[in-house]
Amino acid sequence: MATNAHTGPMLKVENIHVYYGNIAAVKGISIEVNAGEIVTMIGSNGAGKSTTMRAISGLIAPRRGVIEFEGRKISGMPGHEVTALGISQSPEGRRxxxxxxxxxxxxxxxxxxxxxxxxxxxxxxxxxxxxxxxxxxxxxxxxxxxxxxxxxxxxxxxxxxPRLLMLDEPSMGLAPMLVELIFNTIRQIREQGMTILLVEQNALAALDIADRAYVLESGVVKQQGSAKDLAASDDVRKAYLGG
Amino acid sequence: MAVVTTPGTGTGARRLRRVAVPALFLIGGLSVPTVVTNVGAFEDRWFPLTTMVLCGIFVMFTLGLNIVVGYAGLLDLGYVAFFLFGAYTAGWLMSSFFFQIDPGIHIFDAAINPDSPGINLSFWIVVPIAAVVAAIAGVIIGAPTLRLKSDYLALVTLGFGEILPQAFRNGESIKGFNLSNGTKGIGPTNPLDMGWLSWTGVGKDAINVFDYKTRYYVIFALCVIFILISLRLRDGKLGRAWLAIREDELAASLMGVPLMRTKLWAYGVGAAAGGIGGAFYCVSLGGVQVDTFNFQFSVIVLCMVILGGMANVYGCILGAVILTWVNYTGMKEIGNSVNNTFGTEISVPKYQFLIFGIVLVLMMLFRRDGMLPAARQKHSREIDAQIEKIGTEGVA
Structure with missing residues (x-):
């Protein structure tokens, strides 16, 4: 595999803008995922998490900005070609x-x-x-x-x-015990060397297993940093973790 | 939670059925002309070979549309377009229509006059050409329209099914070039040629105008070939991709299924069957008439797919045979019998669409998956109910 030839982040999303018709769902989001990491995007409904993920997997093309996977531009590619490059997604709502x-x-x-x-x-x-x-x-x-x-x-x-596994809301609608089971498995998958991008509303669980995190709000990145720091930050605690 | 098992997983009964059903269809189909012509007057009235030949043609169409609607789940209301292309291809390539070409081109043909002008190819050369022409038409129509979803796709295909016959109706003089001969149609076409079978002692160069037995065997053979193709495709990678698209397009795309290409394949293969059926129809009747190509045709073929059982090849065959027979013989003869018995004068065929409508409504109420549902669909209602239940519970 040509993975090793590339240096720098595995996935690089640069200042993308995504629209549904005339409505801007993502207004200039930039994120990076390095090989071997679990990175999570957290935020409330309508923050643009799932839309960003959809843009990465080629289901919707960003109007502006660039997405690169292992140094190759993938924004604008149809979904099946993105999958062929090594990005798999477990979509929102399971499907x-x-x-x-x-x-x-x-x-x-x-x-x-x-x-x-x-x-x-x-x-x-x-x-x-x-x-x-x-x-x-x-x-x-x-x-x-x-x-x-x-x-x-x-x-x-x-x-x-895949070389990059994207999970969209894996905890949605599940009982706490099952959420724990799913998250334990995600941890297990990572230990096998998988790179994971995780979108979650359950911020506590997500920050617990992630290395780094992006906090999204109304289509922009509000905060970013190591998951540990963010879990400790007052703003995040107040907004997403219930104090 | 109730466990829904896969229908008949790997049992002996299933294996038996896998052999028995095709064998039954094959033997039944092959014996039709013998049975029908040997039993006597009753069968001639109720099961004339002319209708049996039409049954074969409609089986071909139904199998083709089944790939588009049944396998890939794309609602096509303009299937008549592919029928039209197949029929006109045969008209163009098997007659003296292009009289400008003189001396004519003759390749293994059975033209009455061996020196006739125009393009005169053997039917067996025209069949693959008609399939390719129709498939290309399918891809050309599909490329811009297949990005649309469900209802919108149905509407646009309906539009194409209306536009094309109109274009051919008025295609008498396209900048002086006569493409379709307008309402007069193309004809007569050369008879079906069976010269390549002459070594067996069966074939003649040109078959007789009244030789419906040979016509029947020809369309039967073409159908068998297409059935084999259908089954093979269903079980292959393409079949799985169609199924995935039918289930959930977005998820299919995430699995790496190329949506456009996969849908275009369905259109192309389905159209090819329409082309083959159209070419045979033209040759069997000895010409093309533009009035043949109307919206009704698309609807009736769709009914055959639905009635028989979507995505099930044998169901489609059954649906096509039954509806064709009802259309061309059944209604008329049942009406005659009723009128003779009771001394009435009801014109039963006039109520064809009323009866069709009632049958379809009843089917949707009581047997939504058709007479012979595809194994995959058999339990779909049961599963749908369970999915709904789980959906409301949310958590398990």
Missing amino acids: IFGRMTVDENLDLGAFLRNDKDGIAEDREYVYGLFPRLKERIHQKAGTLSGGEQQMLAVARALMGR
Whole structure:
């Protein structure tokens, strides 16, 4: 892989502006993700977190600004090409393929790959991460519980063997116990050397596992720094952590 | 939580069905001409071979539209456009229509007059050409329209299905060039040629005008080939990509499925079947008439897909055969029987669309996935209900 040839941050988002029609959802956001890090974007509803993520994965093109992945410009590329470069996303709301089985969902996660052995290996790996999915291997994904669907969404993203894994609101709508389980797994995935960009409303949980964090508000970066510092900062505590 | 198992996972019954269903269709299909022409007057009235040939043509169309609507989930209300391109391709390449070309081009053809002007190709050369022409038309129509979603796509395809026949109706003199011969249509076309089969003793150079048996076997063979292609595509990578797009476009894109290219493939392959069916239709009738190409056609083929079972090849075949028969023979004969028995004078075919409408409404109420639902869809309602339930609970 050409990963090593590149120096500097793995992902570089430079001053992007993203619009839905005439409405600016992101007004000049810049973030960086270095190889091996967990970086999180936190902020309330409408802060522009998910939109930024969508712009990175090519679902929507930024009107201004540049996104670079491993030194290559990816802003404006269609989604499937971005995926082919090594960015996988577990989208907001999970968006698993409800009428396909768990196993078929994983197959689609590996859609762009042709290495049979590697795919089989990764399948074992994700079933190891989420043993509950293995129990439901032939079950239609739409009948899984919310937590299981989230596991499947993460597992499916991993099946692309990405170099950058993006997780959009993995804790959404889950009971505290399941949130903990998901976040523990994220930690585990990182220990295998994965670089992760995490979008979360659950700021406490996100800051707990992240190395660095960006606090977004109304489409701009309000604060940034190490996750530990931000978790300790009064502003952040007041705004997002309930005092 | 109730566990929904995959329908019939790897059991012997399933394996049997996988062999039995195609075998049944194959044997049933092959024996039609023999049964129909040997039994006598009753079958001639109720199951004339002319209708059986039309059944074959509509099976081809239905299988083609099934790829677009059933597999890829793109609602196309203008399928008639591809039928039109196939039929006119045969008209152009199998007649003396381009009389400017004199002496004419003759390649393995069965023209009555071997010195006739125009382009006279063998039907078997025209079939792939018609498929390619229709597929290209599909891609050209698809490229700008497939960015649209569901209802909008349906509307634009409907527009194309209306515009193209109008263009051909008025295509008599495009800057002096006669493309379509307007309302007069193109004809007569050369007969179906079976010369390449002469070594078996079966084929003749040109088949007889009344030889519907050969016509039937030809369209049957073409259908079998397209069925094999359909099944193969469904189980391959492209089939999975179509399925993903049908389920959730955004998620499919995130998995790396190239949306445009995948949709264009569906359009192209579906259109190719329309082209092949159109070419055969033209040759079978001996000409093209622009009035054939109307919105009704697109709707009826769509009905066949829905009635039979979306995304299920065998369901589509069943839907096509039943509706074609009802359209061309059933209504008329049922009406005649009723009138003869009760001495009434009801014109049953007049109520065709009323009956169609009622059948469709009943289908949507009681058997939403068609007569033979695709295995994947079989439990969809059950799953939908469960998804809904989980959705409201939110947490598990």
